Amino acid sequence: MKRLILLLNLVALPVAAQQVSIPHTTFTLPNGLRVIVAEDHSAPLAAVNVWYHVGSGYERPGRTGFAHLFEHIMFEGSKNVPEGDFDNWLEAAGASNNGSTNNDRTNYYEVMPSNAVELALWLEADRMGGLLDAMNPGKLEGQRGVVKNERRQSYENQPYGLLWEAAPPLLYPASHPYSWTTIGSMADLDAAQLEDVNQFFRTYYAPNNASIAIVGDVNPQQVRQWVERYFGWIPRNNAVERPQIAQPALAATTYTTREDRVTLPEVTMFWRTGPRFSQDEAAINALAAILTDGKSARLYKRLVYDEQVAAFTLSGNDAQLLSGDLMVRIRARPEVDLDRIEAAVDEEVARLAATPPSREELDRVVNGLLTGFVGQLESVQNKADRLNDYLYYAGNAGYADQDLARYRALTPADIQRVARQYMAGRPHVIISIVPQGKTELAAQENQ
Amino acid sequence: MKRTLLTLAAGAALLGGAPAAGAQPFPTTPPRPTGAPRVDLPEPTRMRLPNGLTVMYVRQAELPVVSAVLVTRGAGSSDEPAEMPGLASFTANMMDEGAAGRDALQLADALDLLGASLSTGSGTDAAQANLYVLRENFPAALRLMADVIIRPDFPEREVNRLRDERLTALARAKDEATTIANNAFASLVYGAQHPYGRSPSAESTRGLDRARVQAFHASRYRPETSTLILVGDVDPAAMQPLIAEAFGGWRGQGAAGSLGEPPAPPTIERTVVYLIDKPGAAQSEIRIGHPGVPRSSPDYFPLLVMNTMLGGTFTSRLNTNLRETHGWAYGAGSSFSMLRGAGPFSARAGVQTNATDSALVEFFKEINRMRTEAVTPQELQKIKNYVALRLPDQLETTGDVSGQLATLETYGMDASFFDDYVQRIMAVTAEDLSRVANQYLRPDRAVVVVVGDRQVVEAAVRAANVGPVEIRDVTEFVRE
Numbered sequence: 063m064k065r066l067i068l069l070l071n072l073v074a075l076p077v078a079a080q081q082v083s084i085p086h087t088t089f090t091l092p093n094g095l096r097v098i099v100a101e102d103h104s105a106p107l108a109a110v111n112v113w114y115h116v117g118s119g120y121e122r123p124g125r126t127g128f129a130h131l132f133e134h135i136m137f138e139g140s141k142n143v144p145e146g147d148f149d150n151w152l153e154a155a156g157a158s159n160n161g162s163t164n165n166d167r168t169n170y171y172e173v174m175p176s177n178a179v180e181l182a183l184w185l186e187a188d189r190m191g192g193l194l195d196a197m198n199p200g201k202l203e204g205q206r207g208v209v210k211n212e213r214r215q216s217y218e219n220q221p222y223g224l225l226w227e228a229a230p231p232l233l234y235p236a237s238h239p240y241s242w243t244t245i246g247s248m249a250d251l252d253a254a255q256l257e258d259v260n261q262f263f264r265t266y267y268a269p270n271n272a273s274i275a276i277v278g279d280v281n282p283q284q285v286r287q288w289v290e291r292y293f294g295w296i297p298r299n300n301a302v303e304r305p306q307i308a309q310p311a312l313a314a315t316t317y318t319t320r321e322d323r324v325t326l327p328e329v330t331m332f333w334r335t336g337p338r339f340s341q342d343e344a345a346i347n348a349l350a351a352i353l354t355d356g357k358s359a360r361l362y363k364r365l366v367y368d369e370q371v372a373a374f375t376l377s378g379n380d381a382q383l384l385s386g387d388l389m390v391r392i393r394a395r396p397e398v399d400l401d402r403i404e405a406a407v408d409e410e411v412a413r414l415a416a417t418p419p420s421r422e423e424l425d426r427v428v429n430g431l432l433t434g435f436v437g438q439l440e441s442v443q444n445k446a447d448r449l450n451d452y453l454y455y456a457g458n459a460g461y462a463d464q465d466l467a468r469y470r471a472l473t474p475a476d477i478q479r480v481a482r483q484y485m486a487g488r489p490h491v492i493i494s495i496v497p498q499g500k501t502e503l504a505a506q507e508n509q
Numbered sequence: 510m511k512r513t514l515l516t517l518a519a520g521a522a523l524l525g526g527a528p529a530a531g532a533q534p535f536p537t538t539p540p541r542p543t544g545a546p547r548v549d550l551p552e553p554t555r556m557r558l559p560n561g562l563t564v565m566y567v568r569q570a571e572l573p574v575v576s577a578v579l580v581t582r583g584a585g586s587s588d589e590p591a592e593m594p595g596l597a598s599f600t601a602n603m604m605d606e607g608a609a610g611r612d613a614l615q616l617a618d619a620l621d622l623l624g625a626s627l628s629t630g631s632g633t634d635a636a637q638a639n640l641y642v643l644r645e646n647f648p649a650a651l652r653l654m655a656d657v658i659i660r661p662d663f664p665e666r667e668v669n670r671l672r673d674e675r676l677t678a679l680a681r682a683k684d685e686a687t688t689i690a691n692n693a694f695a696s697l698v699y700g701a702q703h704p705y706g707r708s709p710s711a712e713s714t715r716g717l718d719r720a721r722v723q724a725f726h727a728s729r730y731r732p733e734t735s736t737l738i739l740v741g742d743v744d745p746a747a748m749q750p751l752i753a754e755a756f757g758g759w760r761g762q763g764a765a766g767s768l769g770e771p772p773a774p775p776t777i778e779r780t781v782v783y784l785i786d787k788p789g790a791a792q793s794e795i796r797i798g799h800p801g802v803p804r805s806s807p808d809y810f811p812l813l814v815m816n817t818m819l820g821g822t823f824t825s826r827l828n829t830n831l832r833e834t835h836g837w838a839y840g841a842g843s844s845f846s847m848l849r850g851a852g853p854f855s856a857r858a859g860v861q862t863n864a865t866d867s868a869l870v871e872f873f874k875e876i877n878r879m880r881t882e883a884v885t886p887q888e889l890q891k892i893k894n895y896v897a898l899r900l901p902d903q904l905e906t907t908g909d910v911s912g913q914l915a916t917l918e919t920y921g922m923d924a925s926f927f928d929d930y931v932q933r934i935m936a937v938t939a940e941d942l943s944r945v946a947n948q949y950l951r952p953d954r955a956v957v958v959v960v961g962d963r964q965v966v967e968a969a970v971r972a973a974n975v976g977p978v979e980i981r982d983v984t985e986f987v988r989e
Binding site for chain 1: 534535536537538539540541542543544545546547548549569571572573574613614617618621622623624625626641642643670673674677678680681683684685686788789790791792822823824829832833834835836837838839859860861890891892894895897898899901902904905906907908
């Protein structure tokens with residue numbers, strides 16, 4: 063059954079003419095749990111994907127990293143699931159599972175043969191309703207150790223890993239919940255108490271603060287019965303207050319230098335953009351790709367291909383619930399002065415602000431984004447995550463066609479406009495990571 | 510696509526509870542997965558062009574996309590000259606840097622405009638070109654792919670650029686504890702001359718030039734050793750003329766290189782711990798292992814099950830021990846890398862510095878336990894179910910299917926491998942596990958690599974007494 067409807071334009075090109083939607087149904091339980099079901103019988107597989115609308119942006123100072131630590135505890139068993147059996151039972155049914163935490167949300171998912179969907183729903187319900195019934199100090203201790211090792215492995219023992227700790231406090235005032243990392247500080251991880259677990263669960267892990275997407279080879283009526291039976295009894299909780307914080311502006315351009323045990327100097331620049339699905343997000347994403355993605359991308363071609371002073375160029379617009387940041391990251395070749403790299407970035411941004419890119423340059427980028435979008439829908443888990451993502455950030459699980467329409471509508475003038483409005487001459491944060499003892503390679507003011 | 514019903518008592522042995530019945534309160538026991546899970550096996554249409562190129566079509570029309578892989582056997586690192594490590598991957602990487610008169614930028618722009626992604630690379634035993642594109646743009650993208658495979662220009666300028674990029678990458682390789690550990694492990698298990706042990710140095714990299722690349726391409730990229738795999742919204746009848754037009758004119762040039770057997774790995778007499786200093790490291794990267802088995806091993810299935818239990822999944826013994834029980838690592842695992850020859854068995858983790866010694870002891874405890882202790886029926890059932898029932902997940906996307914088929918082609922197998930996959934997994938017994946663990950895990954003749962902060966860990970690692978400790982220098986394994 064072909065569930066994804068592509069209304070193809072009769073002309074093969076441009077790809078941008080294609081329309082995409084992800085057919086699905088939604089319902090809400092009396093306790094507030096929002097449910098999205100999408101049939102896809104192309105493979106005998108299904109994904110169950112739960113989003114809790116809480117992330118590190120809901121933490122308080124002194125307990126940074128807690129939302130993520132809590133995510134780990136969610137796998138350690140619940141009222142009717144002995145420690146270890148969450149994974150044992152899923153694996154015995156041929157399911158893989160995982161979870162992730164960011165500033166705004168925490169997700170959990172299982173991917174399995176479609177005959178195991180009921181088991182996954184039961185397990186998710188048991189931990190949504192009964193995590194604390196089986197909580198004990200040993201679970202917190204165990205996962206505290208694991209998370210500290212995740213931090214060591216992914217940040218401390220990772221060359222340039224300190225970037226992710228350096229950036230947030232430079233981008234946001236200390237009072238802003240995006241001013242710390244999702245992984246948290248070692249001191250705060252050490253400080254976490256059992257009572258924090260209880261309180262966090264009671265505040266945020268409630269059906270009315272979650273949504274669940276079930277995608278794949280399923281019968282929607284059957285899924286609804288299971289969801290009602292397994293989740294329906296879980297009591298609603300107080301409504302969760304979303305942080306209401308206006309997006310802060312960057313006051314001035316700042317330069318920061320960090321030394322690391324690395325060989326190549328690297329500069330990363332951040333500009334403030336806007337929240338997820340705000341008006342200019344698609345144009346900014348395309349602008350980022352025009353700068354760094356593809357051999358002819360402005361910065362790649364100049365720094366990696368022509369001048370050969372950089373090892374790679376990378377960009378991304380991290381648009382979230384409260385704010386967005388466009389990152390441009392360039393790793394230089396040995397001994398290259400990062401002032402040179404910074405100047406090249408400024409020049410290329412100024413060039414786009416002065417003259418729009420060609421239509422073809424924009425089409426190249428948009429066509430790649432669209433192929434990537436369609437490709438993601440091959441996987442039931444990616445599709446499920448996307449439906450939950452649209453529901454949370456756009457307020458509408460059926461946002462796919464509008465999402466893509468934004469890209470199809472882009473014009474070269476839009477790229478020029480956002481280059482001017484968000485980048486050229488705007489305050490930004492510049493972080494240089496240089497080999498130890500080589501601070502002279504860092505990008506510096508007025509160089 | 511054919512649909513095969515698996516008849517498995519999946520999970521029933523593990524999940525003690527009765528099936529849920531009626532509108533009752535929340536059940537305190539888990540629901541059993543009911544009904545036999547289904548698996549859709551790819552059923553390729555296989556053809557051969559007159560020039561010897563094999564073409565496989567798998568129709569998977571969920572979405573209007575095509576995933577295409579051209580796999581070329583004998584164009585991987587196993588078949589490059591010993592004095593020129595990196596030549597195979599360098600040649601593969603050079604192929605999309607200009608072809609059929611289009612320069613590197615024109616080629617990239619043409620693909621980007623089609624929204625196509627094309628990558629070229631090589632592994633140990635084969636090279637692969639991977640194309641992913643929407644169906645409408647497939648014909649145009651396939652022609653560009655054919656140019657890249659058959660008519661790469663290897664422009665001098667790009668050869669020089671890519672060589673410099675490799676030297677830059679080599680210069681920073683020693684920054685990464687994982688890279689040091691992987692290089693050192695390969696070199697210490699196989700020796701620095703063996704195809705599975707060597708790695709490029711700055712000196713060998715400087716020797717990569719256009720003539721060598723051209724010669725490797727001419728002798729190794731040939732239609733008769735290649736298979737083009739097309740998965741997606743493809744109709745063989747409609748597509749045949751396009752394939753013939755794009756690839757029909759391909760001919761091998763000059764003498765073909767043969768597929769040699771890799772030399773036998775050196776014998777490891779006893780377990781030695783090689784400690785490589787990484788001052789200030791927050792974790793120690795551990796690798797433990799020795800030569801394993803070739804992909805042709807008759808014990809493929811028992812080994813797959815045994816390794817999954819030891820370190821191939823989240824609930825595996827190594828991960829449970831090092832992560833869940835002790836909290837010393839974010840994760841731990843093991844694998845058999847089954848190649849044309851006997852690739853390595855390796856167990857690995859990044860562990861917190863102050864637990865390096867204890868982690869080593871636990872690694873050996875688990876490897877030994879696999880050999881000496883009978884597995885419980887329950888644990889065996891869980892692992893077999895997991896391996897067998899994940900088959901649909903491994904064949905979900907067009908890229909999954911093309912990738913699986915490319916691996917099978919590399920090792921002279923075809924899609925019939927999947928026909929009895931589930932039965933062969935389910936037939937593995939506790940005795941099989943014990944036998945292959947004793948035959949193929951050799952904790953007393955293993956290489957142990959520890960990349961960590963020597964000042965902090967050395968004394969404890971010596972005291973742990975898993976083997977004599979030798980201090981080795983990073984420059985031996987990352988040669989810039």
